[in-house]
Amino acid sequence: MFNTLKIKKQYFILCLGVVFSSCLTNIDEEQEIDPCTTVTFSAEVKPIIDANCVQCHGTGGNFPNLTTYQGVSGNASNVKSQVVSRKMPIGSTLTDAETQAISCWVDAGAINN
Known part of the structure; x- marks a missing residue:
């Protein structure tokens, strides 16, 4: 009788271990966040345009x-086409991050956010 009880106890502990370890693998999964979802006109795009484009493409330009x-x-x-092809800005270049920000913003509908 003690052997049966001991085997049941060991089986129960083994089952609990399997259940807990399978739950732990789901907790550690990281989801990739699309960097394009956080690009806004006011925070990312406008400062890039102001620093690199309005000198030539400003009022009266x-x-x-x-x-x-x-x-x-x-x-x-x-704008996207010109910066992605590196034709603009003339005389300088945008970083890959700046080019990506403009591309993301345009691809997301160029909204005023």
Whole structure:
């Protein structure tokens, strides 16, 4: 009788170990966060445009005028195309992170956020 009770106890402990270890593997899974979901016009895109584009594409400058949200969003696909191809800004270059931020923002609909 003691052998049967001992075997049942060991089996019960083994089952508990399996249950707990299988739960632990689900807790440690990390989800990748898409960096594009956090890109905003006001925090990321506008500072890039202001620092690199408005010198030439400002009021009274070359077309398009990129000093306002309307000017940037109305030309968003063109802006993306020019920075991704590294044609703009002339005389300097954007970092990969800056190019990615503009691309993400345009791909997300170029919203005023």
